Amino acid sequence: MGKDKLKRFAEMEHFDNVFQPTMEEVKEGFRMKGKWLTDFFKNENPIVLELGCGRGEYTIGMAQRFPNKNFIGIDIKGSRIWRGAKTGVEDKMSNVAFVRSKIDFIEYLFAENEVSEIWLTFSDPQPKRPRKRLTSKLFVDRYRNIMTDNGIINIKTDSDLLFESTLEQIEEHNYNMKLSSWDVYGEMVLTCEEDLKDLMQIKTFYEQKWLEEGKKIKFAKFTI
Ligand SMILES: C[S@@+](CC[C@H](N)C(=O)[O-])C[C@H]1O[C@@H](n2cnc3c(N)ncnc32)[C@H](O)[C@@H]1O
Numbered sequence: 001m002g003k004d005k006l007k008r009f010a011e012m013e014h015f016d017n018v019f020q021p022t023m024e025e026v027k028e029g030f031r032m033k034g035k036w037l038t039d040f041f042k043n044e045n046p047i048v049l050e051l052g053c054g055r056g057e058y059t060i061g062m063a064q065r066f067p068n069k070n071f072i073g074i075d076i077k078g079s080r081i082w083r084g085a086k087t088g089v090e091d092k093m094s095n096v097a098f099v100r101s102k103i104d105f106i107e108y109l110f111a112e113n114e115v116s117e118i119w120l121t122f123s124d125p126q127p128k129r130p131r132k133r134l135t136s137k138l139f140v141d142r143y144r145n146i147m148t149d150n151g152i153i154n155i156k157t158d159s160d161l162l163f164e165s166t167l168e169q170i171e172e173h174n175y176n177m178k179l180s181s182w183d184v185y186g187e188m189v190l191t192c193e194e195d196l197k198d199l200m201q202i203k204t205f206y207e208q209k210w211l212e213e214g215k216k217i218k219f220a221k222f223t224i
Helices: 003-012 023-029 036-041 057-065 078-090 103-109 137-144 160-172 184-191 194-199 205-212
Strands: 047-051 070-075 096-100 115-121 147-157 176-181 218-223
Touching (some): 003 078, 023 103, 036 070, 036 096, 047 057, 057 070, 057 078, 057 115, 057 194, 070 103, 078 096, 103 137, 137 147, 160 218, 176 184, 184 218
Parallel strands (some): 047 115, 070 096
């Protein structure tokens, strides 16, 4: 492992806003499950997740815009989470946390009704493993178990495959589509509400890469 990564891992051990449960801790009963509001955020505001958050651009960007909501970024890669977590610490943001974990264990991290909204930002399209896509039935059923009624799922992606598959899942399982666009920066930002237009200004590391390659960015918002 490179020196920089080691330094980041060591630094992250001291960040109050980062949780890195072991597999055993997760499966035996993660101490934060059902207690995020009382034990960490110490308020009653809604909790929003960014899954596969990478450097946490959406987690941080949304937390800055919405101080009356709580935001948690989840990713398995600690060296990426470090970037968002460090910003959260440096800027003394009390509505931000990060969890280093596989998203697959999400029901072990949150209790029923604990999460109001989910953002999937440039998730891996998993061309050969449809069940592993973060909008597959397998994952959406897990989200349902931790979300409030009418909880919202947002997906922003460069991938035609993932977007098409998401639209198919929405149709097949009768989820409620609220908004969808194959071209966020073409048609969508001209017509969508101001809050969403503003949120689309947040560009993640991967989004910037795909935009430079001329890819069209897609977005969908639905409830389950
Ligand atoms: C293509 S990157 C996108 C990162 C970031 N959202 C962005 O847009 O720059 C996908 C991220 O999802 C994470 N990831 C993929 N599958 C995961 C899983 N099952 N559990 C946790 N993280 C996962 C990867 O570690 C990676 O950081």
